[in-house]
Amino acid sequence: SQTIHQWPATLVQPVGSPLSLECTVEGTSNPNLYWYRQAAGRGLQLLFYSVGIGQISSEVPQNLSASRPQDRQFILSSKKLLLSDSGFYLCAWSVPQTVYTFGSGTRLTVV
């Protein structure tokens, strides 16, 4: 069966520090992968999506970047965090025309 792993669950980082959030998928090949951000009590904002290794599309210009070094690995990064980067980050995968499956999320607090 397919599973998605996302870590860490919680992260507190100082302003200006780097960031690396990782997401891996098991049990499927060539999935579409996504990074979403959610502010408290609000909807989901798509940050990045990828349809294959090395193929990254950005939805919103910002302080973050994404990479897909392997077929089932998706990484969200930042060189220098801002206070505004705080939020809840969700990774997800899908095969076209099927259901999205989400990871358990990472709560990031930038202090």
Add this chain to the structure above:
Amino acid sequence: AQTVTQSQPEMSVQEAETVTLSCTYDTSESNYYLFWYKQPPSRQMILVIRQEAYKQQNATENRFSVNFQKAAKSFSLKISDSQLGDTAMYFCALPQETSGSRLTFGEGTQLTVNP
């Protein structure tokens, strides 16, 4: 551009009663999927139900059912026999036209089930 609108930011219902959450959308596609996701306090996103636009029959999953009105572009979620565990944020979602897989989410409806 397509849109998904949930006009009820918050709703509450008594345990064992029925509640309906509204969702309207706009798309130029003729064949598409619609989804309802649930996000409990743990913040894990969980698929509740899926509707295929070409199917006239409304989808049902146990206590959850939808009222899909394609012409009106309306996709409401009905929860019967509400349980305390149904307390969550509910999101309506529609695949984006350009990719068919990126989802556009509504802003969500916070549902509280009261004992």
